Amino acid sequence: MDFKxxxxxxxxxxxxxxxxxxxxxxKPKGFAGLEGIYDTDEGWEYHLDxxxxxxxxxxxxxxxxxxxxxxxxxxxxxxxxEATGYHDVPGVDIFGVNMLAPTLLAAGTxxxxxxxxxxxxxxxxxxxxxxxxxxxxxDLAALTTSAVRKGDEYVINGQKIWSTGAHRGDWAFALVRxxxxxxxxxxxxxxLLMDMKIPGVTVKPLLYMxxxxxxxxxxxxxxxVPVRNVVGEExxxxxxxQTLANFERSSLGAIMAMHRQIEEVVEYCxxxxxxxxxxxxxxxxxxxxxxxxSELWASHALAYKIADAQSKNEMAxxxxxxxxxxxGELQARMAQFGCDLLGPYGQVKHSKWAxxxxxxxxxxxxxxxxxxxxxTNEIQRNIIAWYGLGLPRMK
Amino acid sequence: MDFNLTEPQEMFQKEVKKFAxxxxxxxxxIMDKDNEFPHEVRPKLAAMNLYGIPIDQKYGGAxxxxxxxxxxxxxxxKVLAPLAIHLQxxxxxxxxxxKLATEDQKMKWIxxxxxxxxxxxxxxxxxETGSNPKMIKTTAVEEADCFxxxxxxxxxxxxxxxxxxxxxxxLEGDISLFFVETxxxxxxxxxxxxxxxxxxxxxxxxxxxxxxxxxxxxxxxxGGKFDALKDAMTxxxxxxxxxxxxxxxxxxxxxxxxxMNRMHFDEPIYELQAIHWLLAEMASRLxxxxxxxxxxxxxxxxxxxxxxxxxxxxxxxxxxxxxxxRFGMQVHxxxxxxxxxxxERLFRDAKMYELLEGTSEIQRELVxxxxxx
Numbered sequence: 001m002d003f004k005x006x007x008x009x010x011x012x013x014x015x016x017x018x019x020x021x022x023x024x025x026x027k028p029k030g031f032a033g034l035e036g037i038y039d040t041d042e043g044w045e046y047h048l049d050x051x052x053x054x055x056x057x058x059x060x061x062x063x064x065x066x067x068x069x070x071x072x073x074x075x076x077x078x079x080x081x082e083a084t085g086y087h088d089v090p091g092v093d094i095f096g097v098n099m100l101a102p103t104l105l106a107a108g109t110x111x112x113x114x115x116x117x118x119x120x121x122x123x124x125x126x127x128x129x130x131x132x133x134x135x136x137x138x139d140l141a142a143l144t145t146s147a148v149r150k151g152d153e154y155v156i157n158g159q160k161i162w163s164t165g166a167h168r169g170d171w172a173f174a175l176v177r178x179x180x181x182x183x184x185x186x187x188x189x190x191x192l193l194m195d196m197k198i199p200g201v202t203v204k205p206l207l208y209m210x211x212x213x214x215x216x217x218x219x220x221x222x223x224x225v226p227v228r229n230v231v232g233e234e235x236x237x238x239x240x241x242q243t244l245a246n247f248e249r250s251s252l253g254a255i256m257a258m259h260r261q262i263e264e265v266v267e268y269c270x271x272x273x274x275x276x277x278x279x280x281x282x283x284x285x286x287x288x289x290x291x292x293x294s295e296l297w298a299s300h301a302l303a304y305k306i307a308d309a310q311s312k313n314e315m316a317x318x319x320x321x322x323x324x325x326x327x328g329e330l331q332a333r334m335a336q337f338g339c340d341l342l343g344p345y346g347q348v349k350h351s352k353w354a355x356x357x358x359x360x361x362x363x364x365x366x367x368x369x370x371x372x373x374x375x376t377n378e379i380q381r382n383i384i385a386w387y388g389l390g391l392p393r394m395k
Numbered sequence: 396m397d398f399n400l401t402e403p404q405e406m407f408q409k410e411v412k413k414f415a416x417x418x419x420x421x422x423x424x425i426m427d428k429d430n431e432f433p434h435e436v437r438p439k440l441a442a443m444n445l446y447g448i449p450i451d452q453k454y455g456g457a458x459x460x461x462x463x464x465x466x467x468x469x470x471x472x473k474v475l476a477p478l479a480i481h482l483q484x485x486x487x488x489x490x491x492x493x494k495l496a497t498e499d500q501k502m503k504w505i506x507x508x509x510x511x512x513x514x515x516x517x518x519x520x521x522x523e524t525g526s527n528p529k530m531i532k533t534t535a536v537e538e539a540d541c542f543x544x545x546x547x548x549x550x551x552x553x554x555x556x557x558x559x560x561x562x563x564x565x566l567e568g569d570i571s572l573f574f575v576e577t578x579x580x581x582x583x584x585x586x587x588x589x590x591x592x593x594x595x596x597x598x599x600x601x602x603x604x605x606x607x608x609x610x611x612x613x614x615x616x617x618g619g620k621f622d623a624l625k626d627a628m629t630x631x632x633x634x635x636x637x638x639x640x641x642x643x644x645x646x647x648x649x650x651x652x653x654x655m656n657r658m659h660f661d662e663p664i665y666e667l668q669a670i671h672w673l674l675a676e677m678a679s680r681l682x683x684x685x686x687x688x689x690x691x692x693x694x695x696x697x698x699x700x701x702x703x704x705x706x707x708x709x710x711x712x713x714x715x716x717x718x719x720x721r722f723g724m725q726v727h728x729x730x731x732x733x734x735x736x737x738x739e740r741l742f743r744d745a746k747m748y749e750l751l752e753g754t755s756e757i758q759r760e761l762v763x764x765x766x767x768x
Contacts, residue, residue, distance in 0.1 A: 209739035378669035
C-alpha cells in the first residue's frame with residue numbers, strides 16, 4: 001500500500017491547483033457550487049469560460065484513450081476534481097465530461113465517439129440528463145416516456161423531472177421506453193442522445209427551496225430523434241446506465257470543497273472573539289471542528305481508494321454508494337455546524353450581516369439534495385447491503 | 396401524575412386548530428414566499444384572543460394558563476410558524492407590562508396589544524451581545540425630566556411597524572428595563588433582513604440615538620433587571636418549544652400523506668421498510684419532545700419553572716425538530732426540495748429555532764451549570 005503521490009503526480013496536481021486559483025479570482029460575486037453555474041447568466045458564462053480554459057489544456061479528456069484526444073490517467077482527473085472542488089471553480093461539465101464521455105468510451109460506437117467526444121473535450125458543448133420522471137426516481141426503471149420507432153427515427157413523448165441545467169444544456173442523454181411489453185421493466189429501456197433545441201422539447205423551471213433555478217421539468221411532445229443516436233443497443237439502455245452510475249460518485253470535488261470550508265471556519269474562529277475570547281478557544285466548537293475534520297479525512301481516504309480502484313477497473317458497485325452516503329451526510333452536518341457557529345447570524349442572507357457571504361445559510365439548504373439525488377441514501381444503503389454485504393435483495 | 400389535558404384546554408386546542416387551518420393557510424405564501432407580514436391577519440388573531448392567552452381578563456386577556464398558550468402556539472405553528480413567533484413576542488411584551496408597569500400603563504398598553512390596535516417588540520440582543528446579557532452596550536442616562544437612551548438592538552422581530560418596544564439598557568452600570576414609544580425622536584429601524592426561515596416576521600436592527608423618554612417609562616425600578624430578562628427568555632423557550640412540536644407534527648403528517656400516495660416499486664413507499672424506520676423515528680422523537688414541552692408548560696403554570704428545565708426543553712426540542720423535519724424531507728425524496736410541497740418550509744423553519752433565544756451551545760452551558768455536583 002502506498003498513499004504517496006509520484007513526483008509527476010505532485011507536479012501536475014500543483015498545476016491544477018495553480019490554474020484553478022487563477023480562475024477563482026475571476027469568479028462572479030456570490031458564485032457557489034452547481035447553483036452558481038446554472039442559476040444566472042453570469043455564472044453560466046463563467047462556467048463556459050472555465051470549460052474553454054480547461055479544454056485548451058486538454059484537462060476535460062483526462063484518462064481517455066489517446067486516439068480520442070485523451071491524455072493522462074483517471075487519477076489525474078481525480079486531482080483536477082480536487083482542485084476545482086477546493087477553489088469552487090466550474091468548467092467541468094458533470095454530465096458531458098464526468099458521465100457521458102466514460103459511457104461513450106465504454107458502450108458507444110467508434111463513430112459516436114468521434115462525433116461527440118471532441119466537443120466535450122474542448123468544452124464547447126454542454127450536456128444535461130433526462131432520466132428521472134414524476135413516477136420514476138429511485139425506482140428509475142419504472143420510467144414511461146415512450147419512444148416509438150418510425151423509419152430511422154424515434155418519436156418520443158413523455159415528461160422528465162429534476163433535470164439539472166436542462167435550461168442551459170445544448171444536448172441531453174435520455175432514457176426512454178422502447179418496448180412497453182418487455183417481461184421486466186429494466187428491459188425495453190433505451191439510452192439515446194438528443195439535441196435540446198429540436199421541436200417538441202419544452203423546459204420549465206422547477207425552483208429549489210431557496211428559489212434558485214437549478215432543476216427543470218422537461219416535456220417531450222412528438223420529439224423526433226434519429227435511431228443512430230442510440231448508445232448501445234435498442235432496449236439495452238438499463239445496462240448502459242449501470243456502467244454510468246458509478247462514474248459520478250467518487251465525490252472528491254465535494255470533499256475538497258469541505259476542506260476549504262473547514263480552513264475558512266478555522267480562520268474565522270481564530271479571528272472572531274465572543275465575550276473577549278476567540279471562538280477557537282471554545283471547547284464545544286473545537287470538539288465539533290475536530291470531529292468533522294476526522295470524518296472529512298476518512299471520507300477523503302475512502303474517495304482516494306475508490307479513485308484508485310476505478311483507475312484499475314476494480315471498482316465495486318457499492319464503493320461509490322459508500323462514499324456518497326458518508327460524504328453527503330457529512331456535508332449536511334457541516335452546513336448545520338456552520339449555521340450553529342454563526343448563531344442568529346446563521347439565518348441571514350443577502351445582507352451586510354451575512355457572514356461568509358451567506359454561504360452557510362445557502363449550504364444548509366443545498367446540502368440536503370446530496371442525500372436524495374442520484375438514488376436516495378436509503379437506496380444506496382440497500383445497494384451496500386445487497387452487493388457489498390451479500391444480504392438478500394429487498395426493495 | 397395526570398397526563399390528560401383539562402376540558403377547557405382540550406376545547407381551546409380544538410378551536411385554535413380549526414381557526415388556524417381555516418384562517419391562516421391563505422397567508423403562508425405571503426409570509427414565506429414574499430417575506431411580508433400580512434397585517435390583515437392581526438384582527439383575526441385578536442378576535443380569537445390569541446394575543447392575551449395567559450393575560451388577566453381585566454386587561455383584555457383570556458385568563459388561561461401557559462399550557463393553553465403552548466397548545467395554541469403548537470397549532471398555529473403547524474400551519475404557519477412565523478405567525479406563532481409574532482404571537483410569542485406580543486405575549487412577552489404583554490408579560491413585561493403585566494409584571495413591571497404601573498396600573499395606568501398596563502391599562503394603556505396590554506388591552507391595546509390584545510386587541511391588535513398596538514404592536515410591541517422586545518429589545519435585548521445587540522451586535523456584540525447575543526448570549527451574554529451582562530455585556531449589553533445600550534445606555535440610559537438620567538436627566539432632569541427624562542432618560543436618554545443610546546444603542547443598537549439586533550434581530551428585533553416586528554420592529555419596523557411596532558408601536559412600543561421593551562428595551563434593556565445599562566443605567567449607572569446595571570441592567571434596567573424601559574419601554575420606548577417608537578415614534579420617539581431618534582428611534583429608527585434598519586432595512587428588514589432576508590433570512591432562511593420563519594420568513595415574513597420583519598426582523599431588523601433598531602437604532603436608538605439620543606432617544607428621550609419620560610421617567611415613568613423605566614419599568615420596575617432601577618437596575619436588577621437581569622432577572623426580568625431571564626424570566627422573559629424562560630417564557631420564550633417554552634413558546635419556541637411548543638412551536639417546534641407543531642412543526643414536527645406537521646412534518647409527520649406531511650410525510651405520512653406523501654408516503655401513502657407515492658408509488659414506487661409498484662406499491663406506496665409507505666410499505667417500504669426504509670420509510671417505516673424514518674416515520675417511526677419521527678413519531679417517537681416527536682412524542683418525547685411533545686411531553687417535555689407540556690411538562691415545561693405545567694411547571695410554568697405551577698410557578699415551578701427553572702432556567703435548567705427550560706434550557707433542557709429548548710435544547711432537546713429544537714434539536715429534535717431539526718432532525719424530525721429533515722427525516723420528513725428524506726421521506727419526500729427529491730420532491731422534498733420542491734416548492735410544491737410544505738415540507739421544505741418546515742425544514743427551513745425548524746433550523747431557525749435552534750438559533751433563537753440562545754443557541755444549543757448556550758442551552759448546554761445553562762444546563763451544566765445547574766447540574767448537581
